[in-house]
Amino acid sequence: MGKVTGFMEYERLEEGYAPVESRxxxxxxxxxxxxxxxxxxxxxxxxxxxxxxxxxxxxxxxxIPDFNDLVYRNDWKNAATVLHSTNxxxxxxxxxxxxxxEAACTLNVNDDAVGIKSIEHAIIxxxxxxxxxxxxPAKQRTGNKVAVVGSGPAGLAAAQQLARAxxxxxxxxxxxxxxxxxRYGIPDFKMEKSHIDRRVEQMKAEGVVFRTGVLVGAMPxxxxxxxxxxxxITADELKAQFDAVLLCGGSEQSRDLPVxxxxxxxxxxxxxxxxxxxxxxxxTSSRASFAPKASM
Numbered sequence: 001m002g003k004v005t006g007f008m009e010y011e012r013l014e015e016g017y018a019p020v021e022s023r024x025x026x027x028x029x030x031x032x033x034x035x036x037x038x039x040x041x042x043x044x045x046x047x048x049x050x051x052x053x054x055x056x057x058x059x060x061x062x063x064i065p066d067f068n069d070l071v072y073r074n075d076w077k078n079a080a081t082v083l084h085s086t087n088x089x090x091x092x093x094x095x096x097x098x099x100x101x102e103a104a105c106t107l108n109v110n111d112d113a114v115g116i117k118s119i120e121h122a123i124i125x126x127x128x129x130x131x132x133x134x135x136x137p138a139k140q141r142t143g144n145k146v147a148v149v150g151s152g153p154a155g156l157a158a159a160q161q162l163a164r165a166x167x168x169x170x171x172x173x174x175x176x177x178x179x180x181x182x183r184y185g186i187p188d189f190k191m192e193k194s195h196i197d198r199r200v201e202q203m204k205a206e207g208v209v210f211r212t213g214v215l216v217g218a219m220p221x222x223x224x225x226x227x228x229x230x231x232x233i234t235a236d237e238l239k240a241q242f243d244a245v246l247l248c249g250g251s252e253q254s255r256d257l258p259v260x261x262x263x264x265x266x267x268x269x270x271x272x273x274x275x276x277x278x279x280x281x282x283x284t285s286s287r288a289s290f291a292p293k294a295s296m
Contacts, residue, residue: 002072006044012112013038015121027188031095034115036074039122042115043071049106054116057104060093062086064101064116071119080127083120088157089199091128092182094121095191128198135205138166147172147242149216152180155248156199162246163206170242171208174215176228180250184226185274225252 003009016032017023023030034042046068054064063082070079083090094117105113127133144167148159151173163169177183179196200210215229216238238245254269261267 002046002048002069003044006041006072007047007107007111007114010041010045012045012115013042013118014115015118023189029095029189029192031121033125034118034122036076036122036126039071039119040074042119043068045107045114046072047106053104053106054101054114058101060087062101062120067123068114068116068119071123076123076126077130077132079123080132083123083127088160089153090120090124091195091199092153092191093117094124095195096186133202135202136164137206138164140166141168142166144168144244145170145242147238147245148248149238149245150180150248150250151178151210151212152248152250153182154250155180155246156203158246158248159208160203160206163203163208169208171210172214172216172233172238173210173212174227174229176212178210178212181252187274224254 013034015034018030018032046065048065048069052065055061058064063086067079067082070076070082087093097117099117101116102108102113105116107113124133142165146162146167146169148155148162148169148171151159151171155171155173156178159169159171171178173180175184178200179193182191182196183193204210213228213230215227215232217235218232219225219227235245256262256269
């Protein structure tokens, strides 16, 4: 574990925010991640519980006590390796996950939970900054062809794992850009789209092929789902061309609210607003990645 008495000595430290004056000038991320010292203090608060409830609280079962301990010991590279062992895209979850792991933290019973999400955020930003996140192409190919339908987080994670296992993977996306809900449903101030773009480049280097603007199947005429497709392919064609087909479509049909005034032009869904804003912005952000300040 980190420091045996750390949870008694240190208080929870929250991430910072950029000044309001600067946030008013753009739509960029405004959360300032923990520096190395801050992350180490947070990691020191981890109790390395006999039954780490945080592991089960995490939807992807991140090995949280282990990477906390590595951060405390200033072994950031191995912390990134442990984090990636269960999570393909920590820079996504480290920004937008609601952190059920923290709700499950034992310290949360009578104290403030360990800042697990902020530690994860610090680890992956440091890993990108240091150049530790590199393509991992398969050493041997199986010759099997797999089609992944949908390029949201589920489709991207599945495609990456399958490609690393040696399969020939093609991702089909009906919209013009890769990312699904990550791209079209989350505003830049929560997660800039450059994080998606660099992961796509990593996956291309690992052999994944992306086909955007391709609709698999047919779309109902009255559908409200976003569709930029210029090409259509049937399910039978996919089955004929690939050894396996993985369906990773998301749910873009928002739930309506039947209240007076809902039909007014000024009343729209959050999904529609985010989608229109994201589609009007450049595909790649110019923001450079940043990392925690390193201690010598």
